[in-house]
Amino acid sequence: MNGVxxxxxxxxxxxxxxxxxxxxxxxxxxxRVLAMVRAMGAAGAFNIDTSRFYRETLPPHVYLSSSxxxxxxxxxxxxxxxxxxxxxxxxxxxxxxxxxxxxxHGKFDRANVERIMVRGKFGRPxxxxxxxxxxxxxxxxxxxxxxxxxxxxxxxxxxxxVELNHGCHVFPDTAAxxxxxxxxxxxxxxxxxxxxxGEDGDPTxxxxxxxxxxxxxxx
Amino acid sequence: xxxxxxxHHHDHDHSELSETELRVRALETIxxxxxxxxxxxxxxxxxxxxxxxxxxxxARVVAKAWTDPAFKTxxxxxxxxxxxxxxxxxxxxxxxxxxxxTPERHNMVVCTLCSCYPWExxxxxxxxYKAAPYRSRAVKDPRGVLADFGVALPKDIEIxxxxxxxxxxxLVLPMRPAGxxxxxxxxxxxxxxxxxxxxxxxxxxxxxxx
Numbered sequence: 001m002n003g004v005x006x007x008x009x010x011x012x013x014x015x016x017x018x019x020x021x022x023x024x025x026x027x028x029x030x031x032r033v034l035a036m037v038r039a040m041g042a043a044g045a046f047n048i049d050t051s052r053f054y055r056e057t058l059p060p061h062v063y064l065s066s067s068x069x070x071x072x073x074x075x076x077x078x079x080x081x082x083x084x085x086x087x088x089x090x091x092x093x094x095x096x097x098x099x100x101x102x103x104x105h106g107k108f109d110r111a112n113v114e115r116i117m118v119r120g121k122f123g124r125p126x127x128x129x130x131x132x133x134x135x136x137x138x139x140x141x142x143x144x145x146x147x148x149x150x151x152x153x154x155x156x157x158x159x160x161x162v163e164l165n166h167g168c169h170v171f172p173d174t175a176a177x178x179x180x181x182x183x184x185x186x187x188x189x190x191x192x193x194x195x196x197x198g199e200d201g202d203p204t205x206x207x208x209x210x211x212x213x214x215x216x217x218x219x
Numbered sequence: 220x221x222x223x224x225x226x227h228h229h230d231h232d233h234s235e236l237s238e239t240e241l242r243v244r245a246l247e248t249i250x251x252x253x254x255x256x257x258x259x260x261x262x263x264x265x266x267x268x269x270x271x272x273x274x275x276x277x278a279r280v281v282a283k284a285w286t287d288p289a290f291k292t293x294x295x296x297x298x299x300x301x302x303x304x305x306x307x308x309x310x311x312x313x314x315x316x317x318x319x320x321t322p323e324r325h326n327m328v329v330c331t332l333c334s335c336y337p338w339e340x341x342x343x344x345x346x347x348y349k350a351a352p353y354r355s356r357a358v359k360d361p362r363g364v365l366a367d368f369g370v371a372l373p374k375d376i377e378i379x380x381x382x383x384x385x386x387x388x389x390l391v392l393p394m395r396p397a398g399x400x401x402x403x404x405x406x407x408x409x410x411x412x413x414x415x416x417x418x419x420x421x422x423x424x425x426x427x428x429x
Contacts, residue, residue, distance in 0.1 A: 008331030008358045008382065013351040016367040018414075022345050024269060029243040034268070034343075035261035036247060043255060048386075052333055068334070068349045073243055086249050094245035096252035108256045113263040117271060119312025119339065122386040150384045152331050154358060166314060166387055186385055188316075197359055204377050207358045210385035 001146050002153060004060040009154040009197070030069035037076050042116045044104025046079055049176035053148040054079040124183035126168040131185070131213055136162045138189055139219040140211065148176035151215040155207075158195050159219040163208065164188035171212055185213040268343060277340035277390060278411035280305070281422075282404040284317075285395040295319055298390065302340075311339045314387045320394050320418075324377045327365075327418030328389040329357035335383035337390050341413055348417070358382055368419045391418040398425045 007013075025031045041051060054075035055063070063071060080086050083101075090097050105112075132138055140155040150172045166186040174182040193205025236244075250256045280302055284291040293301040298315035315337060318326040330336065331354050336344040347353050356364050361378050365371065372378065381389045393415040399407060402425075414420030 005332055007351055007355040008329075010351075010355040013355045016347050016350075016352045016356070016364055018345065018347050018368060024343055026346075027240070029240045031265045031268075032243050032247055032261060035264040036250060036256065038264055039256045039261060040250070045255070055333070064351070068346065070239060073239070073246070077242075077246060085255065086253065090249050091242075091245065094248055096249050100253040100255065103255060107254055108260055110257060110260045110263050113260055113267060116264070117267050117339075119314075119386075119388075121313050123313055150332060152382065152384060154331075164316070166385070169314075169386060172385070186387070188381075188387075190379075202360070202362060202378070204375060205361060205380065206377065207380045207382060209382045210387050212385070 001056060001148065002144055003056045004063050005056045006153050008152045025069075026067075027069075029073075030067075033069045033073045033076065037072055038116055039108035039112075040076070040080065040085075042112055043106065043108040045083060045085055047175055047178075048120070049148060049170075049172040050178065051075060051079060052172075053176040054082075056148065122169045123166075124168050124170060124181060126185070127183060130165060132162050132165075132187060132216065132218075134162050134165060137219040138162055138187075138211075138216040140189070140209075141215055141217050143215070145173060147173070149173050149215075151211065152209060154196060155189075155191060155209055155211075158191055160189040160191040160195075160208075162187045163190045166210065169212070171214070173212075173214070187211055187213070187216070189216065272339055273342035274340075274411075274413035274416065275408070276342075277337070277413070277416045278408040279404070280317075280340065280390070281392055281411045281416065282407035284392055285399075285407055286404050291392075294392070312388075315340070315390060316381075316387055317390045317392050318379070318381065319392045322376070322394070324379055325372050325418065326379050326381065326389075326391045327357060327361050328381045328383060328391060329354060330383040331355070331358055332382075332384060335386075335388065337388040340388075340390050341416060345413075365419065368414065370420055391416050393422050396422050396424045 055071050058071060058074055081088060085101050087098055137159055139159045142157045168183040169186045171182040171184040174180050188208050189211045190206050190208040193207060194201040194203060196207060251258055284294050290301060294317050298317040299311050299313050302311045320326055334344055334349040358380050361380050383389060396410055410422045412420050412422060415422045
C-alpha cells in the first residue's frame, strides 16, 4: 500500500538525532509490547508480514505521531481483535470475557523463549527456475498494490541491475494477507542514485533494494 | 536537574500511569487470562534481549574478520554460515549479508519501510534508525545523514545504501583502523562501534576516548 510508512526519499522530517547512551527501552511498557508481539507471533497468532501490515494501516497521522513501540502496540491490539483472539469489549473492560481461541502453536510459555531468539527461516524450495541472473538489467514494475508490499515507491519504474540472488523466500505480499507463503526468487537490485533522484542526485550514490521476482520485469 | 524532572518514573500508583501504560497492562492481562501467554515468559524474553544480544556480538565478528583472512572470505561469501562456526557469538539466523567497506566504497544500511536490522549482531535498533528522518533521507541524501552523525566521507568515494526490504539482513564490515598492527581480536573488538556496523560511523581509532 502507498502508505506513510514507505518513507524513502521523502523530505521534511528534519535531522537525524542520535541519542547518546540510549537505553534499550525508554519506558517499561515498551518492553512488554515487544515481548507480547514476539510471544503472540511465535504462538502462531500472526506472521511477521501481517504484523507489519497492521502497523502500515494505522491512519497516517497516528503512524507519524506515535512512538515506535506505540505503533507496535496499536497494530498488535487491532490485529488480535481482527483475528478473533480478543474482542473490543474485552479491551474496553481490561479483562477476558470470552473463551480463548486456539493458538496454532499453543500457549507461549518459558520453554518457548529460547527458540525465538534466533530469527525464523524464510528460505523455501524453488517452485520454478529463476527468471533473472546476476548482471541482468531489470525494471522495478510500476505497481501500486493497495495491500502489503515490500517494493518501495522510490524505485518503481526505474531500471537497476541484479547483483545478488538470495534464493526463494516467503513472499510478503501474500503472506501478509494470509494467502500463503507463495515462495518467490529474491534478488538484490542496485540502482544509480541519479536514476532515482535526477540530475541533482549524489553522483557517487548507489542504492539497492531486495526485490522479489514479481516486482521485476526485464529491461 | 532538569533531566531528573523530565524523566518518567515507573510508579506503581495507577494515577501516575499514562494512558498507553494502562492500555498495555490491560492487553497483557487479557492475553494472560485467556491463556495465550505466561507473564514469566514475557519477562524471560525481555531479559534475553537485555543480556544476550547487542553490538558486542557484531564486534567480535568484525574483529575476527580483521585478523583471520580465511574467516573474512567465508563471512563475505555467506555471513550466516561463517558466523555459525563461531562458538562465542550467539546463534545467528539465516540470510545475513556482510558488506565490506573499502577505500573505494562506503556501505550504509537502512530499512525505509519499517525497522529491519540485524538484531542478533547489533541488538535492538536505536530510535533514530526506526524514525522518519533516517528512513526518509538515507536513500536520497546519505552524505547529509552522515553529516548529522558528524561523519564526512571523501568526496568521490562511492556510497552504497542497502535498503533492507526483505528478510535478508545487512552488517557492514568497517575498515580496520590504522595503528592496530599486532592487536588481538579482543583488543580490536573494543574499537568496533554499533554505528560502524550500520555504516553511520567509523570504528574508534587507537588512543581515542571510547
